[in-house]
Amino acid sequence: MFECTATDFSPGLNTSPLAPSFGCRCHSPEMTRFFSRMAAGRKPTKTAFATPSAPASLYGAGALTATAPAGPIAFENLRLFDGKSNILRDGFRVVVEGQKISSVEPMEKPLAEYIVAVDCGRRVLMPGMIDAHYHVMLASLPLNELLTADIGYINLAAAAEASRVLMRGFTSIRDMAGPCFGLKRAIDSGLVPGPRIWPSGAMISQTAGHGDFRQPYEIPAARGAPLSHAEVFGVGAVADGVAEVLRRAREQLMLGASQLKLAAGGGVVSSYDPIDVSQFTEAEFRAAVEAAENWGTYATVHAYTPRAIMVAIRAGVRCVEHGHLMDEEVAQTLSEQGVWLSIQPFLDDEDAVPFPEGSAQREKLLMVTRGTDATYELAKKHRIKTAWGTDILFDRRLSDRQGAQLAKMTRWHEPVDVLRMATSVNAELLRMSGPRTPYSAPLGVIEAGAYADLLLVDGDPLTQIHLLAAPEKNLLVIMKDGRFYKNIQPG
Structure with missing residues (x-):
């Protein structure tokens, strides 16, 4: 086949440069x-x-x-x-x-x-494949670097990761928290190679929620206090009360979010919230849902437990990220109401984030992974609309195993069903962004x-x-x- 060849700036891609000045x-x-x-x-x-x-x-x-x-x-x-x-x-x-x-x-x-x-x-x-839960800004750098490094360095690292994502065969991603608006623009305008991105922007979180990365010395926050580093960076947006949630939701839509993401329950990597806690009230969720619906799109939530999921669903949330600890009642409700479930193949294996033994994060990870098998079986039993994603964080080694995480899905599904999930099924979820979808043709x-x-x-x-x-x-x-x-x- 005829080809275009040239220098590839993506780490690990050994291709030969083409010297002539015409470029390809x-x-x-x-x-x-x-x-x-x-x-x-x-x-x-x-x-x-x-x-x-x-x-x-x-x-x-x-x-x-x-x-x-x-x-x-x-x-x-x-x-x-x-x-x-x-x-x-x-x-x-x-x-x-x-x-x-x-x-x-x-x-x-x-x-x-x-x-x-x-x-x-x-x-x-x-x-081309679609990863419905990715964090292109957060996947390949350790958390301590993301919280301390210069934003220019982080953007360059994310651009390199975007190139690697594409070269792994993933031509589209739904980015589920992180300041990827600039990277998306650079990819769409041809400045750097990478997948199509459906950005969520900052994950909206209550105080002490999954998106609150402040240090204890920043609490209590004085009225009018500056935003924390993670908020300025755009990973999380802390909001308490209906008015603040509504404002933060509208800010992400202003920046170009194709869907909104909120933290409905405890998380593994966050420091202050046990997995079992439920976050935000129904009224707070409804404020974000209405803001999204006013823009023709939808809200999704990070949630593992039945209570966290059910509060969000009652408020009109249309997709649940994770759900690894849900029960039969939740599964039936998701199915009856047509709510999507975006599950990740979390297991305590070589693809798990390597938290130190005995740490709170390690214990929370084990709690989540113990529910993975049951969640996939419930999703199949109740025929829930199920998307596939990886949710890779903080480790270049893990991000390079993006395709391996797809292959792992044969633990629960036939290979053809896995491939459909990573192509046409995930594309159906992307279309829920309606007029806020960044790309018009079928994928x-x-x-x-x-x-x-x-x-x-x-x-x-x-x-x-x-x-x-x-x-x-x-x-x-x-x-x-x-x-x-x-x-x-x-x-």
Whole structure:
């Protein structure tokens, strides 16, 4: 396949730079002449993947933006996972023009002469994946650095993490707390590579709640006291009472939140709130829900326990993050009211945040992980709308295991159901942002009119989902917005 190659600034991605000043081969004199001849009426050209001697990256020397192919392309000789089906489909080609998929058509249909045909070698073409609970600003740096480092350094670290997220095959994320508005803008404008982001902004929290990162010496807070570092940074927004919750909710919407997130109960990483506590009143939740609804979107909550979940649901919250300690009554209520459950595969394993033995955080983590199996079973039993996410925090090693956390889902679901969850199902949750969604075309599916966010997998993820845990080896093509970010042939 033709390719754009250049220096890739993402740590751990070893790609060869392309020296010529035109920046990418799509715009080299040779490729310009090639596409000119095609447009003049030559027959469709079959292309193969790039050779190992010319590995792919879309960044020209000194450039920061990807370069799209110079014309429409058609992926052929593939097995198709469209994001919705139970099986791989044969006999189709997928045509990409610009940012979107223009058609999914039978191979028997004649291909227009100006379209370059790409031979996929019978590999699996699938939609780009979606992580419905990620923290791109918080995933790869330790907590003490996030609370003390210069914001410029944090933004640069987050930009590098965004690039790695994309290169793991995750072309979209729902960011569930953190000041990612600037990073989202940089990605959307092409300054840095990264996934599409649905930002929540700061998590709204009561005093002593899951989003209150103040130190004890800052309490009691004097009237008019400056905001804490975490509030200025934009991780949490402390609010007490209906009026303050309403103001904080409106502030996040002003900054560009596609949905609001509130802390409804205790958390693992926070210092002052036991897991069992319920946070905010129904009236306080309702203030945020109404603010979100006035903007055409929804509110979601961090919550583990039945009481925390039920108070939020009564106030009109439309999604629950976690829910690992819920009971049968809560599960039935979620199902009957159509409330989403965004669960993460929390287990006491290699993907757990390594809190010190005997610490309060370690004990809270163990409490949560003990409920994970039962929660997944309840969600299946009651057919709750279930999203998948990772909620990775504070550890670059853990963030690099994003795909492994998806593969772990086969503990509770069949591989095809896991893949649907990470594509079309998560995309359905993203659409709940309504007019506040940052991107207009369909995602998580391969169909005409959808964004051309595509992965080519060297193997069958429906039977070997663990392939997605090693994207550096098994993802041969990573495309977002119709642009190649990776395009290689296996060695």
